[in-house]
Amino acid sequence: MRLSLVQYHDGAGTRAVAAIRDDGVARVVPGAASVRALALAAIAAGQGLADAVAAAGEGDVVDLNAVTLLPPIDHDDPAHLAMTGTGLTHLGSAEGRDAMHRAAKVDAAPTDSMKMFLMGVEGGKPAAGADGVQPEWFYKGDGTQLVAPGAPLTSPSFALDAGEEPEIAGIYLIDEAGTPVRLGFALGNEFSDHVTERGNYLWLAHSKLRPAALGPELLVGDLPADVRGTSRIVRDGATVWEKPFLSGEANMSHSIGNLEQHHFKYGLFRRPGDVHVHFFGTATLSFAEGVQTQAGDVFEIEAAPFTMPVRNPIVVAEPAPVTVKVL
Structure with missing residues (x-):
């Protein structure tokens, strides 16, 4: 059921x-x-x-x-909700990333993105009880960065890009014994700055410190092995870009269990009472096809078995200069 x-x-x-x-x-x-x-x-x-x-x-x-x-999960204290993710986890996910990072290289050696993707293809789905290869991992923020259905995705004034990433996220609660408990899955948009990442792969951490949106539904139980959806960008009421995307383990180079193992192996992420929203990655990006988003664009992501879409407009924040005081 x-x-x-x-x-x-x-x-x-x-x-x-x-x-x-x-x-x-x-x-x-x-x-x-x-x-x-x-x-x-x-x-x-x-x-x-x-x-x-x-x-x-x-x-x-x-x-x-x-x-x-509201988002399908939250926490009374947003500091106790962690949003994280893994990349290069889907079959085909290396193509856009490889091209992005190769543009900054002058030789023909494999990029780190391609190396990591191939490591996942070879060792990302270990047999039961075996250790699998660890994926790329990144931090997005705490619960203050989780955007409600229909609410704006705010791009910082200093951002160089505001790009969508249609993904499935695992939703977890840490029990009193410090054991991660998977509550289910949500459809999401792991909003990122791909131009900053393209400038230097070591800026990946900066490019991921952005809000993210989840659809309204928490799917309880197992995720289907083959998830098929559509990601689109709507501008002034017209679709300017649209493409299908695939997820689920049948379309991934890592198993969900392997991604969970390499996230929760850190005791920091097993604090009783905390909530975790962990994005599993994607192979579909409008940025990889040369699309430039702008304020007012609306991202729409839909996929069965979720019955409601993820739909959020882009806004750009006003500049907010930071002053560091010295005591």
């Missing part, structure tokens, strides 16, 4: 959670004010998340077009 969870504010501003099952109808999960609280209760009761939702029963039908949708 398919199950997705959606967080929202109703007309009175009250937080609630709705469940979407096979019939596609959203119904209130009684007693649940947040997905995190629901998951904590499930862990305490020794239940799976789907079992906890079933035990809560079915509330009233919710018109999701008439409420304010």
Whole structure:
């Protein structure tokens, strides 16, 4: 049975959670004010998340077009939500990155991007119990950088690019024993600055310190092995770029388990109560096809089995000079 969870504010501003099952109808999960609280209760009761939702029963039908949708996961203290990701994890994902980084090289030697991609192809899906090769990894920010459905993706005034990355993100909660618990998956846009990255691969960390958006749904349970979707850019009501994208393990050079292992092997990321949003990578970028985005453009990303898209406009922040004081 398919199950997705959606967080929202109703007309009175009250937080609630709705469940979407096979019939596609959203119904209130009684007693649940947040997905995190629901998951904590499930862990305490020794239940799976789907079992906890079933035990809560079915509330009233919710018109999701008439409420304010929230990200499918959050934390009361945004400092305890970490957004991270891995790159060069999808079959074909090296092509655009290799071309991007080769432009700055004068020799024909393989780029670091291509080397890392090939390492993943060879060792990114280890047998059970074996160690797989570690992927590229990056940090995006804390919960303050998580953008709600429909809200703007803000590009800093100093950014050189504002590019989309259609991806699947794993959603995790760390239990009291310090064990990562996967709650499910969300469709997302891992917003990045590809021009900065192209300038020098060592600027990858800078290029990733950007907000990111998730679609409204948390897909509970396993991710299908073959996920197919569409990413597009809409400008003044017209589509200026559109391309299909693939995800799921059948289209990846790393297994999800391998990516999880190399993220959560660090004790820093196993702090009880914390939430993690971890992006698994993509092979589809408008930047790789020469598209330049601009303020006002709208990113639209959709993919089954998610029933609602990720849709966010671009805005550019005003310059905010920083002054460092000395005590």
